[in-house]
Amino acid sequence: MSPEDERYMAEALRQAEKAAEAGEVPVGAVAVAGGRIVGRAGNQREMLKDPTAHAEMLVLTQAAAALETWRLDAVTVYVTLEPCAMCAGAMVLGRIGRLVYGAADPKAGACGSVMNVVDHPALNHRVPFEGGVLAGRCGAVLKEFFAARRGKSGAPAEE
Secondary structure (H helix, E strand, O other): OOHHHHHHHHHHHHHHHHHHHOOOOOOEEEEEEOOEEEEEEEOOHHHHOOOOOOHHHHHHHHHHHHHOOOOOOOEEEEEEEOOOHHHHHHHHHOOOOEEEEEEOOOOOOOEOOOOEOOOOOOOOOOOOEEOOOOHHHHHHHHHHHHHHHHHHHOOOOOO
16 A cells, blocks of 8 residues: 555545534545546435435546546545445446545445456456555444444444
8 A cells, every 4th residue: 555545545534524524424535636636525425315425426526527528547536435336337437547445345345345346357447446545444434433323323323
């Protein structure tokens, strides 16, 4: 893991923390191209009432707008949690150049945990990826969020 990967993942963690403060599941993401951040977001599903408002989807939209192209081969996406099938599929379709994620998602991860959408041989683009960058910190943000929710209601939290 490079210092650059750690720096951008730390920014994704800041986005996750902001999402948690807003009552969203704390997943954060940043999109980087040419050494600059071209997209940053945390989950906004509750706020936007939109099931597709995952942090990754939001930064892909922002990056496309900033770069004025849907072909995002010069973009690296940093996200605190292994992307789901929807987000991984969007990265493939957007031709993302690289993906870096923090914590693995054994329930819904689509970059090797449950399935591997980003490296599927039948698809026309494969996204190189690295997992585990600041995984402990990324996982801790999620665990703390869900522990607090369970503590408030006494019921298991929804993910």
